[in-house]
Amino acid sequence: MLVVLLDNQLCSPHQVCQTCLMADQNGQPRWHQGQLRCGRALRKLTDDMPEQFECQMGFRIAHIE
Template sequence: MLVILTDEQILSTQQVCQGCLLANQEGSPRWHHGKLDCGHALRSSGNHKLALYQCQMGFKVANIE
């Protein structure tokens, strides 16, 4: 599940990505083959339970399995 992390909240990608020009046609982040295509990886945990990315718009996106 992809979520947006802020300093104070965890937000649904639907709340943030709907208005993004880089989102896919459904208004979701461009997630393809296990990576965020509209951003870059910041870190990944060793057990692959959490992957952290930063999108082109500056938001931190976490993939939580």
């Protein structure tokens, strides 16, 4: 599951990505085979942290299982 990290809260990508020009037809991030196509991967500081990405618009997105 993908979530958008905002200060002290988690949001659904649909709430943030719906109006983004980089989003797919459904207003979701372009996620394909474990990669965020509309952003870049961020380095993990510890192994127990979820994968995190920074989208083109500057939001931080985490992949949580």
